[in-house]
Amino acid sequence: MTDLVDSTAVGAADGLRAPAAPAPDVHDAGAHASMLNRLRAAVLGANDGIISTAGLVMGVAGATTDSFALAAAGIAGLVAGALSMAAGEYVSVSAQRDSERALLARKASDLRAMPEAELGQLAHLLRGRGLSEATAHEAAVELTRHDALGAHAELELRLDPDELTSPWQAAVSSLLSFAVGALIPLLAMVLAPSGVRVPVTGIAVVAALFLTGYLSARAGDAPVARAIVRNIAGGVLAMTITFAVGTLVGTQIG
Numbered sequence: 001m002t003d004l005v006d007s008t009a010v011g012a013a014d015g016l017r018a019p020a021a022p023a024p025d026v027h028d029a030g031a032h033a034s035m036l037n038r039l040r041a042a043v044l045g046a047n048d049g050i051i052s053t054a055g056l057v058m059g060v061a062g063a064t065t066d067s068f069a070l071a072a073a074g075i076a077g078l079v080a081g082a083l084s085m086a087a088g089e090y091v092s093v094s095a096q097r098d099s100e101r102a103l104l105a106r107k108a109s110d111l112r113a114m115p116e117a118e119l120g121q122l123a124h125l126l127r128g129r130g131l132s133e134a135t136a137h138e139a140a141v142e143l144t145r146h147d148a149l150g151a152h153a154e155l156e157l158r159l160d161p162d163e164l165t166s167p168w169q170a171a172v173s174s175l176l177s178f179a180v181g182a183l184i185p186l187l188a189m190v191l192a193p194s195g196v197r198v199p200v201t202g203i204a205v206v207a208a209l210f211l212t213g214y215l216s217a218r219a220g221d222a223p224v225a226r227a228i229v230r231n232i233a234g235g236v237l238a239m240t241i242t243f244a245v246g247t248l249v250g251t252q253i254g
Contacts, residue, residue, distance in 0.1 A: 040219040041170070042177040045085060047212040049181025051235045053077050054205045055242040057189040061198055062246025067190065070197075074186035078179055086175035093170040100164050103157050104149065111148050118152065119144055125155045184208045202239060209235045 056077040060070050111118050119140055126136035143151035153159045185205050192200035213231030217224040 040216060041089075042173055043212050043216045043219060045174045045177030046181030047209070047216070047231065048085065049078070049081060049178035050184055050205060050208050050212065051238050052081055053182035054185035054201065054235060055238040057185055057201065058198065058239045059242035059246035061189060061201075062243040063249050065194055065197075067194070071186075071190045074182075074189060078182040078186060081182060082175045082178045085178045086171040089174040090167045090171035093165050093167040097164055097167060100157075100159055104153060104159065104161055107152050107157065108149050111152070115144075115148075118148070122148075122151060122155065129155075181208065181212070198243065202236075205235055205239065206232055 053074060057070055057074045060073040064070070122143060123133075123136045123140035126139050127133060129136075131139060140151075150161055153161045185201050185208075188201040188204035189197050209231045210228055213228035214224055216222075216231070217227035
């Protein structure tokens with residue numbers, strides 16, 4: 001992305017003194033945060049698949065014991081949910097990517113139009129990271145000389161110009177994670193003997209929600225026990241309500 005910055009910005013920095021200390025490297029932190037965000041999105045997608053499909057098949061199980069109806073409803077819910085998640089992620093991430101590109105283009109324009117002011121802003125950002133005024137100025141000069149847009153993108157905009165979010169990657173990840181999560185209650189409901197379908201599905205869902213709650217908490221560095229309890233409570237509540245509604249509907253119609 002360096003080619004987006006006019007040589008004016010580089011020239012303005014060349015007349016200034018080179019740094020005595022290396023500039024802070026924020027690329028690794030940004031890449032780590034991006035990886036955690038992708039992991040969190042995948043875990044939450046699987047969690048959505050587990051809860052929504054569990055609620056669907058529990059509701060149908062409350063209304064009927066027909067295996068074909070249960071399988072058809074579960075498969076339809078899996079496909080519809082996965083495609084809906086993928087489409088939603090593609091649209092939202094595309095909008096986010098467009099905004100990120102617009103921010104980068106505006107910053108590149110500012111670097112061409114007022115390189116000295118942008119250099120001062122970068123030094124100010126570095127002072128906010130704990131550097132002394134002199135060291136921050138020298139580091140800003142070095143960062144501007146190396147890659148002005150990249151430095152401003154990471155320190156000011158919290159973006160990595162070379163790793164913008166991919167709409168297709170987000171869509172495929174959401175589709176697959178939702179489908180994997182949805183398979184757990186679907187297979188438990190369809191494969192278990194008819195007399196124990198509901199409790200077997202409930203146990204399978206609780207175990208899966210325990211895992212996704214744990215993983216989401218670890219990915220977000222949040223309290224694990226609280227995330228697990230909240231996750232399981234939400235899933236059990238959804239299954240209980242939909243099963244009760246399905247039973248009521250099945251009784252009234254039957």
